[in-house]
Amino acid sequence: MKRNRFLTIEEINALGDYKKVRRNKILKILLFIFLTLIAIGMIVGGIFLVNLYGESNVGGILLIIFGGFFLMVLLCLSVVVFAQSKDNKYRDVLMVQAVKESFGKDAILNQKACISPLFLKETGISPLNIEKTNEQILVLIDEVLISLIDLKTINPLVKGGADFIGAVAQGGLAGVTYATINSIDGIVNKQTINNMFDGTVIVVPSLKKKVKGVVEIRTKNCFSPNSFLLENKNKFEVESLVATDRYNFYATDKEEGFYIVTPEIVDIFKDLDEFYKAGVVGVFKEDYLVIGINNFHLNVNKFYNDKNLSSKEMYFKIKDHLKVINEIINKLNLKGLK
Numbered sequence: 044m045k046r047n048r049f050l051t052i053e054e055i056n057a058l059g060d061y062k063k064v065r066r067n068k069i070l071k072i073l074l075f076i077f078l079t080l081i082a083i084g085m086i087v088g089g090i091f092l093v094n095l096y097g098e099s100n101v102g103g104i105l106l107i108i109f110g111g112f113f114l115m116v117l118l119c120l121s122v123v124v125f126a127q128s129k130d131n132k133y134r135d136v137l138m139v140q141a142v143k144e145s146f147g148k149d150a151i152l153n154q155k156a157c158i159s160p161l162f163l164k165e166t167g168i169s170p171l172n173i174e175k176t177n178e179q180i181l182v183l184i185d186e187v188l189i190s191l192i193d194l195k196t197i198n199p200l201v202k203g204g205a206d207f208i209g210a211v212a213q214g215g216l217a218g219v220t221y222a223t224i225n226s227i228d229g230i231v232n233k234q235t236i237n238n239m240f241d242g243t244v245i246v247v248p249s250l251k252k253k254v255k256g257v258v259e260i261r262t263k264n265c266f267s268p269n270s271f272l273l274e275n276k277n278k279f280e281v282e283s284l285v286a287t288d289r290y291n292f293y294a295t296d297k298e299e300g301f302y303i304v305t306p307e308i309v310d311i312f313k314d315l316d317e318f319y320k321a322g323v324v325g326v327f328k329e330d331y332l333v334i335g336i337n338n339f340h341l342n343v344n345k346f347y348n349d350k351n352l353s354s355k356e357m358y359f360k361i362k363d364h365l366k367v368i369n370e371i372i373n374k375l376n377l378k379g380l381k
C-alpha cells in the first residue's frame with residue numbers, strides 16, 4: 044500500500060495489539076456467519092412458502108429475492124472485509140518505518156538480499172558457501188553506505204551426510220571409501236561445523252586505508268577463531284596485551300597489519316565484543332572492511348512474518364531489536380576509517 048507519509052506515534056498506538064486484532068477478526072467472522080445464515084434462512088423460507096402456497100405467493104418470492112440479494116452483497120463485502128484488515132494494511136508501511144527510524148531516512152530495506160554464494164569465502168569470514176540470505180539493510184553514516192546482511196552458510200555435516208549416502212548408493216564399498224576420504228579431507232581443510240556462520244555481516248566500503256593483502260581480526264572465542272586464508276606464520280601481535288589475549292591477528296604483510304590495526308580499531312572490536320559475547324570476525328581486504336557477527340540476526344523478516352504479532356507490536360519489536368546494532372555501527376568511527 045502506498046502512503047504519502049508514515050504513521051505518527053499517536054496513530055501507531057491507536058492500532059490494536061494481537062489479542063485485540065484477533066478478537067476483532069473472530070467477531071467479524073462470527074457476524075459474517077450469522078448474517079449468512081439469515082440470508083440462507085430467508086431463501087429457504089421463501090422456497091418453503093412458494094412450495095406450500097404456490098408460485099403466486101408474493102411473500103415467498105420476495106423472501107427468495109431479498110435473501111439472494113442479501114447473500115450476494117455479503118459475499119462481495121467479504122472480499123473487502125477479509126482481504127486486508129485495518130491492522131494488516133499498515134504492516135508493510137510500519138516495517139519500513141521502523142527501519143528508517145532506526146537507521147535514518149536514507150536507510151533502505153531489501154527483504155530478500157541477492158548476493159553471491161561465495162561471498163563469505165571471498166571476503167574471508169567463512170570458507171563455507173551461503174545457503175540462505177535473508178534481509179539486507181543499507182545505512183548511510185558519515186557519508187559511508189554500510190550494508191547489513193543477514194545470512195546463513197550451508198551445514199557441512201548435513202551436506203557431508205548427503206554426499207556419503209549418495210556415494211554409498213552409487214558405489215557400494217568403493218563409494219563408502221570415497222565418501223570417507225572426502226570427509227577426512229573436509230576436516231583437514233577446516234570444512235567443519237566450526238566454520239558455520241549464521242548471523243549478520245557488516246560491510247563497510249571505500250575505506251581510506253587500502254590493504255594490499257589481507258588483514259584479519261578474529262575473537263579467540265568466536266565461531267571461527269583461525270583464519271582459513273592465512274597461516275600461523277601470518278599471525279602477529281599488537282602492543283596491547285589484553286588485545287593479544289582476546290584476538291588472533293593475521294596479515295599477509297605484518298607491517299601492513301600494524302598499520303591497519305590501530306588502537307582505535309582494537310577499541311571498535313572491544314565495543315563489538317561487549318555486545319556480542321560469542322565473538323566477531325573482521326577482515327580488511329582491498330578498500331573495504333567486513334565484520335561477521337555470528338548468532339545475531341536482523342530479524343526484520345522474522346517479526347514481519349510472525350502472525351502472533353500485530354502490526355503495532357511488530358513495529359516496536361523491530362525498533363527495539365535494531366537499536367542494538369545501530370548503537371554498534373555508530374561506534375565504528377567511520378570518519379576515521381574513510
